[in-house]
Amino acid sequence: xxxxxxxxxxxxxxxxxxxxxxxxxxxxxxxxxxxxxxxxxxxxxxxxxxxxxxxxxxxxxxxxxxxxxxxxxxxxxxxxxxxxxxxxxxxxxxxxxxxxxxxxxxxxxxxxxxxxxxxxxxxxxxxxxxxxxxxxxxxxxxxxxxxxxxxxxxxxxxxxxxxxxxxxxxxxxxxxxxxxxxxxxxxxxxxxxxxxxxxxxxxxxxxxxxxxxxxxxxxxxxxxxxxxxxxxxxxxxxxxxxxxxxxxxxxxxxxxxxxxxxxxxxxxxxxxxxxxxxxxxxxxxxxxxxxxxxxxxxxxxxxxxxxxx
Amino acid sequence: xxxxxxxxxxxxxxxxxxxxxxxxxxxxxxxxxxxxxxxxxxxxxxxxxxxxxxxxxxxxxxxxxxxxxxxxxxxxxxxxxxxxxxxxxxxxxxxxxxxxxxxxxxxxxxxxxxxxxxxxxxxxxxxxxxxxxxxxxxxxxxxxxxxxxxxxxxxxxxxxxxxxxxxxxxxxxxxxxxxxxxxxxxxxxxxxxxxxxxxxxxxxxxxxxxxxxxxxxxxxxxxxxxxxxxxxxxxxxxxxxxxxxxxxxxxxxxxxxxxxxxxxxxxxxxxxxxxxxxxxxxxxxxxxxxxxxxxxxxxxxxxxxxxxx
Amino acid sequence: xxxxxxxxxxxxxxxxxxxxxxxxxxxxxxxxxxxxxxxxxxxxxxxxxxxxxxxxxxxxxxxxxxxxxxxxxxxxxxxxxxxxxxxxxxxxxxxxxxxxxxxxxxxxxxxxxxxxxxxxxxxxxxxxxxxxxxxxxxxxxxxxxxxxxxxxxxxxxxxxxxxxxxxxxxxxxxxxxxxxxxxxxxxxxxxxxxxxxxxxxxxxxxxxxxxxxxxxxxxxxxxxxxxxxxxxxxxxxxxxxxxxxxxxxxxxxxxxxxxxxxxxxxxxxxxxxxxxxxxxxxxxxxxxxxxxxxxxxxxxxxxxxxxxx
Numbered sequence: 067x068x069x070x071x072x073x074x075x076x077x078x079x080x081x082x083x084x085x086x087x088x089x090x091x092x093x094x095x096x097x098x099x100x101x102x103x104x105x106x107x108x109x110x111x112x113x114x115x116x117x118x119x120x121x122x123x124x125x126x127x128x129x130x131x132x133x134x135x136x137x138x139x140x141x142x143x144x145x146x147x148x149x150x151x152x153x154x155x156x157x158x159x160x161x162x163x164x165x166x167x168x169x170x171x172x173x174x175x176x177x178x179x180x181x182x183x184x185x186x187x188x189x190x191x192x193x194x195x196x197x198x199x200x201x202x203x204x205x206x207x208x209x210x211x212x213x214x215x216x217x218x219x220x221x222x223x224x225x226x227x228x229x230x231x232x233x234x235x236x237x238x239x240x241x242x243x244x245x246x247x248x249x250x251x252x253x254x255x256x257x258x259x260x261x262x263x264x265x266x267x268x269x270x271x272x273x274x275x276x277x278x279x280x281x282x283x284x285x286x287x288x289x290x291x292x293x294x295x296x297x298x299x300x301x302x303x304x305x306x307x308x309x310x311x312x313x314x315x316x317x318x319x320x321x322x323x324x325x326x327x328x329x330x331x332x333x334x335x336x337x338x339x340x341x342x343x344x345x346x347x348x349x350x351x352x353x354x355x356x357x358x359x360x361x362x363x364x365x366x367x368x369x370x371x372x373x374x375x
Numbered sequence: 376x377x378x379x380x381x382x383x384x385x386x387x388x389x390x391x392x393x394x395x396x397x398x399x400x401x402x403x404x405x406x407x408x409x410x411x412x413x414x415x416x417x418x419x420x421x422x423x424x425x426x427x428x429x430x431x432x433x434x435x436x437x438x439x440x441x442x443x444x445x446x447x448x449x450x451x452x453x454x455x456x457x458x459x460x461x462x463x464x465x466x467x468x469x470x471x472x473x474x475x476x477x478x479x480x481x482x483x484x485x486x487x488x489x490x491x492x493x494x495x496x497x498x499x500x501x502x503x504x505x506x507x508x509x510x511x512x513x514x515x516x517x518x519x520x521x522x523x524x525x526x527x528x529x530x531x532x533x534x535x536x537x538x539x540x541x542x543x544x545x546x547x548x549x550x551x552x553x554x555x556x557x558x559x560x561x562x563x564x565x566x567x568x569x570x571x572x573x574x575x576x577x578x579x580x581x582x583x584x585x586x587x588x589x590x591x592x593x594x595x596x597x598x599x600x601x602x603x604x605x606x607x608x609x610x611x612x613x614x615x616x617x618x619x620x621x622x623x624x625x626x627x628x629x630x631x632x633x634x635x636x637x638x639x640x641x642x643x644x645x646x647x648x649x650x651x652x653x654x655x656x657x658x659x660x661x662x663x664x665x666x667x668x669x670x671x672x673x674x675x676x677x678x679x680x681x682x683x684x
Numbered sequence: 685x686x687x688x689x690x691x692x693x694x695x696x697x698x699x700x701x702x703x704x705x706x707x708x709x710x711x712x713x714x715x716x717x718x719x720x721x722x723x724x725x726x727x728x729x730x731x732x733x734x735x736x737x738x739x740x741x742x743x744x745x746x747x748x749x750x751x752x753x754x755x756x757x758x759x760x761x762x763x764x765x766x767x768x769x770x771x772x773x774x775x776x777x778x779x780x781x782x783x784x785x786x787x788x789x790x791x792x793x794x795x796x797x798x799x800x801x802x803x804x805x806x807x808x809x810x811x812x813x814x815x816x817x818x819x820x821x822x823x824x825x826x827x828x829x830x831x832x833x834x835x836x837x838x839x840x841x842x843x844x845x846x847x848x849x850x851x852x853x854x855x856x857x858x859x860x861x862x863x864x865x866x867x868x869x870x871x872x873x874x875x876x877x878x879x880x881x882x883x884x885x886x887x888x889x890x891x892x893x894x895x896x897x898x899x900x901x902x903x904x905x906x907x908x909x910x911x912x913x914x915x916x917x918x919x920x921x922x923x924x925x926x927x928x929x930x931x932x933x934x935x936x937x938x939x940x941x942x943x944x945x946x947x948x949x950x951x952x953x954x955x956x957x958x959x960x961x962x963x964x965x966x967x968x969x970x971x972x973x974x975x976x977x978x979x980x981x982x983x984x985x986x987x988x989x990x991x992x993x
Contacts, residue, residue: 105420163953
């Protein structure tokens with residue numbers, strides 16, 4: 067019997083496969099229940115706080131839309147400057163304060179471990195919306211939900227993860243979830259931005275087949291799902307090396323059509339230029355459907371940790 | 376049969392007279408229905424996104440108040456800094472993202488044509504809350520609603536438009552609507568800030584009587600409605616010229632009482648100093664009633680494009 | 685018969701004891717009514733505007749949570765930069781504008797007297813959430829509510845007020861309320877930051893026993909309630925003097941246990957370092973319960989001035 071009531075959602079590694087399957091099923095139910103109406107009333111009278119110490123359109127608005135679709139209210143802030151942090155307040159004090167106002171808290175903070183620190187002091191469940199280069203579990207769950215929807219199932223899928231795998235919290239959270247589904251993972255990154263070795267070792271010891279490469283085209287040819295992320299210029303010591311790699315990690319329509327027309331392309335967004343806009347109209351370009359799925363998955367998580375399902 | 380369901384509201388030129396009359400009638404109805412209660416429930420369960428890439432008290436809060444008065448919820452941002460634009464995301468991607476979260480989108484953006492660009496990619500109706508020096512159609516409609524309310528009717532009214540007519544998106548949108556009502560338009564602007572010639576030509580070819588002048592007092596003496604806007608210092612090459620003109624475009628109580636005591640004074644606000652504060656208590660000072668009318672007109676527009684009326 | 689309908693809440697001095705007692709009783713009722721549900725529906729369909737010209741986590745979110753718990757909606761802004769103030773609009777014009785949108789307005793502004801200025805032009809009740817070094821009456825009322833709850837009663841309590849008593853709007857508003865309850869007040873401040881002399885004189889002429897000292901330990905030994913506030917470095921001409929005093933105004937667990945184990949410690953928050961974090965787990969550390977009480981008291985004030993109780 068799965069019960070997430072009162073649980074914090076902090077990282078991808080916290081879930082069993084049964085829990086992930088349950089979250090997926092509840093997200094399915096949310097989508098079905100919204101099909102012929104605009105909102106439910108599961109959370110009427112409840113308050114979600116969205117505490118965003120870093121700018122974010124997507125994750126903040128997605129949580130807020132999810133709460134509104136559930137019938138609840140929202141308070142919060144969208145930058146550290148408009149919070150008491152500007153007066154020198156610690157994160158723990160800010161969280162303890164907001165804990166008096168809200169029934170559930172979604173947060174993004176630049177520091178790794180900040181969501182866990184918040185969970186240690188808050189009575190309200192904490193939903194980690196990104197902690198620096200750490201984790202981003204709600205994104206990982208909505209990614210999984212999208213793969214399941216686009217491909218029919220997740221088990222046995224070959225997923226190529228592309229870009230900055232060293233610092234990407236989305237992929238760090240994602241692999242912890244994919245490991246439950248016998249996915250084959252192809253990790254496509256330049257040498258400087260490879261997935262942390264301990265995480266690769268952990269995945270292999272769990273029985274996951276992992277291939278590491280720097281070659282996007284080769285990976286695309288073998289992938290069912292291509293999960294693109296940004297290459298960040300500031301991570302490179304050598305600008306020439308950056309320029310060379312940057313261009314090899316731009317996905318074009320020509321590449322998809324030539325190498326793997328049936329691939330599903332995902333991206334946590336925002337993108338800068340790593341997916342050419344003419345890819346958008348391909349049937350496998352799933353990244354805006356992925357955005358919509360974020361609302362269903364976050365509705366499911368809110369309802370589950372609040373004990374409403 | 377007028378039907379605005381699913382329509383975007385992008386500029387003043389898009390409307391027929393019948394559509395404008397219908398919007399006015401629905402705004403009347405909104406006002407009447409709010410008379411003995413604080414909100415309606417036409418939009419319960421729906422979500423409006425307010426995307427303000429430029430600061431605005433009035434327009435953003437007016438849209439949000441309108442949505443709340445209709446029973447709906449609101450998500451959004453009030454500056455570009457707290458959005459993903461700061462990470463290099465294009466407007467089209469931001470809009471496609473928010474389109475997954477909201478049922479209707481109101482936006483302000485510094486670039487001319489931005490609202491039209493948004494409408495091209497969004498399924499949700501777009502309400503243009505100002506696109507640079509382009510258009511501001513919801514303001515134009517609430518201005519018309521106010522003239523109708525303050526003067527009893529719009530047909531045949533003499534309206535003097537004063538200030539920066541070159542860059543003023545409010546007046547650009549306004550004249551496209553006034554043209555349906557056989558208004559006489561007096562355009563009062565310094566040489567540098569005259570209404571674009573092609574717009575004047577278009578109005579005349581439509582049969583509108585247009586007078587252009589730089590003389591505020593002369594225009595006031597003939598006007599039923601005096602529509603003031605700001606003169607913007609940064610538009611002048613010669614600071615001496617600016618000082619001379621700026622002072623001739625400040626409306627004082629003495630001028631109103633001497634030249635046209637029955638004039639209706641409007642202003643899209645915020646004002647800096649172009650209407651002296653002792654004008655505020657004159658019976659014809661309609662600019663704060665104009666603010667209130669903005670809520671009724673925006674309620675009407677939201678309800679109409681969502682197919683709720 | 686107490687009736688606060690339509691009243692502004694501007695400063696601590698405006699209340700009679702009967703009014704304060706009534707507000708406390710209504711706040712008690714709010715807490716009781718929330719015990720087995722998450723929100724009431726006293727303000728359904730109403731709109732609160734929160735206008736914060738200065739950053740604030742606590743006060744803004746507390747007002748917003750209070751309105752949501754009452755079933756109402758919220759519009760507003762959390763910094764002057766995202767308002768029309770950035771375009772040169774006066775406070776009076778901003779307030780007159782928002783008055784057209786909202787049923788009730790809560791505001792914070794850096795200038796003393798700003799809330800009173802707003803109240804002079806608004807029809808909607810104004811709730812002063814802090815006007816520079818002036819007043820902060822809703823904080824004072826929630827402080828009183830907390831003392832009453834933590835100590836059983838307020839009458840006859842010895843309250844030590846510690847820190848910057850010269851500029852602290854919280855304590856300025858507080859003493860105007862404590863004076864009704866025969867409290868003994870110990871004012872603990874460095875010479876440069878003493879409570880304004882005219883306020884002390886006023887309290888004494890009202891019959892309040894006031895002791896002024898710079899000695900925190902001596903005051904703690906005699907106090908039932910220790911009300912800590914921040915010492916602000918920028919108020920000192922001599923940095924050596926600042927360092928000396930700053931350290932004498934840091935409350936530690938050792939001091940509480942040695943001098944007055946039963947003391948109730950309060951703080952308007954945010955704190956920087958003036959209460960050591962190991963004080964937090966003492967039974968008398970009431971500052972996070974104080975935060976929660978803010979919601980009940982603000983719910984009471986909103987409901988009272990809107991005539992819903």
